Amino acid sequence: MTSEKHNNKTVLIVDDEEEICRLFTRVLQNAGYKSLSASDGMEALVKAQDNNIDLVITDIRMPGISGLDLIRQLHDLEPQLPIIVISGFGGQAAAVESLERGAFFFLQKPFEASTLLDIVKKGMRLPHITNHAYVEVSNTIHNINFSFLPDLNILEGINSQVSAAARYMGYSLPLYSMILPFVINELLEKAIIIGKKESNDKEILLGAEISLDKITITINTNAKTFSPDEIPKSFDDIDISDTREMGMMMVRRYSDVLDFSDNGKNLTVIINKTSDGDTLNDESASSDNS
Secondary structure (H helix, E strand, O other): OOOHHHOOOEEEEEOOOHHHHHHHHHHHHHOOOEEEEEOOHHHHHHHHHHOOOOEEEEEOOOOOOOHHHHHHHHHHHOOOOOEEEEEOOOHHHHHHHHHHHOOOEEEEOOOOHHHHHHHHHHHHHOOOOOHHHOOOOOOOOEEEEEEEOOOHHHHHHHHHHHHHHHHHOOOOHHHHHHHHHHHHHHHHHHHHHHHHHHOOOOOEEEEEEEOOOEEEEEEEOOOOOOOHHHOOOOHHHOOOOOHHHHHHHHHHHHOOEEEEEOOOOEEEEEEEOOOOOOOOOHHHEEEEOO
16 A cells, blocks of 8 residues: 655665666555666766655665765765665675765665665655755754654654754754754654553653754653663674664764663753764763662
């Protein structure tokens, strides 16, 4: 069954294996997305210039322009374009380099069609903040608070508002368009899924305090949701074929502080304005007695 919500979303598939392109096209179209395909990086750049692309899925190993080099060239055309890198080679090193180059997510082959669609949905939730949303500000703090019942459909609206505020406060494009919404999405998605299992009528609270030098995100739930044990210390500690582990590793990488309450119901995340996405040191993910 297709979804009307996806009808105007277009995914560009870049892979030199024709069978992979056909398979991904079928999976995406069955889910309600439009799709285009390219057999190499040069063709992908042409199609990205000639069409409105919402998300790209690219292999790494291709003739001519590699998938890793393609990330930069696509972002030269559209800086906020989410790019999912897929590969059956390279392991953790390929995952790290993909993220450092600006990929939204890395998927290790092989994977299920449902896994691909889950990551595509995450990418589609990233906000696209237009130029007119930006105003220079100084000496101020921007606070946004949300209270909502467990519902995944709320994520896109939350990300858009918080990211727009971060842009307003002068944060960099990678931080407000990908890093910040990715962290919020991963953590809130977990809270919403657990919240729906525990009790659909209990509200989740999210607060965002955006100052000139850091962003502080607080999430409060009514169920045990968060644990520092779920946050890997390095890419060497995860199974990169497990998208949940990969997502939590990326949350760690993008956050400067992760502070957990002992009861698992509350979490505080701090992302500094100067954050470059380096991996947290071991002391940065901690628990307290609140």
